[in-house]
Amino acid sequence: MLVEVLLHTRIDGLGAEGDLVKVKSGYAHNFLLPKRMATIATMATKHHIELLRKRRAEREAAEFQAAQELASRLQKLKLVFTLASGSEEQEKVFGAVTAQNIAxxxxxxxxxxxxxxxxxxxxxxxxxxxxxxxxLHPDVTAQLSVELVPPAEKAKGKEAKAKGETRKKSSPRKAKSSAASDREDHSADASE
Incomplete structure (x- = not known):
């Protein structure tokens, strides 16, 4: 047997405040009515529906406005997470960033x-x-920038390694030129 009730609060899967819904008699009498989440719909409560719908519209407008403001804040924000990584050749990351970490x-x-x-x-x-x-809201979706970076000393190590490779490449030339100048010095000594 179904009973028509007027909801006072939002109930997921059933409706929002001010909605007239039909539910099973046991659900209404054992759960909704004792917790004051709903009342039996009668002619006297029909006028109460308009008041609840007005509150609902105001609440939804406020939620929508708050969601838009939060969306603009999130789009300006950039989160940076530092994750430990393995050797420089592998770029293997230890750990992960989850939704809970971001929250x-x-x-x-x-x-x-x-x-x-x-x-x-x-x-x-x-x-x-x-x-x-x-x-953030059924009508509002925000974009958040998240960046995963290696630890600072890894990044410095890569820069140092890159500089070291350029120095190593240039150092054999210096060695050759210094060896050539040594030979010139010895040949100049021998001629005197």
Whole structure:
């Protein structure tokens, strides 16, 4: 047996406040009514529907505005994560960045966000820049820039190695030129 009830709060999978829905009698009498989440729909409660719909519209407008402001903040933000990596030849990364890591970093930035709103197919494991979508509202999606970088000493080591290779390439020339100048000095000594 179905009963028509007026919802006072949003219930996922059922409806939002102000909606008239039909539910099973047991669900209404054992769950919705005792928790004051709904009332039985009668002629007297029909006028209450308009008040609830007005509140709902105001709440949804405020949520939409807040989501747009948060989206603009997130699009200006760039998160940088430092991950340990293996040898310089392999570029193997130890660890990964998950949605929970991103949510924690956003919390440090002063932005409270549920990790389930961050769209990620799998954890981030490559040292590069990413652009992630974040669902803030059914009508608002933000883009967040995330970059994974190696530790600072690895980056310095790569720069030093690159400089060392250029020095090594130039140092054999110096050795040859100094050896040639030594021979010239000895030949000049021998001629005197």
């Amino acid at each position: 924690d970093r956003l919390k440090d930035e002063g932005i409270e966000l549920d990790r389930k709103k961050i769209r990620m197919d799998r954890p981030l494991k490559e040292l590069r820049a990413y652009s992630l979508s974040i669902d």
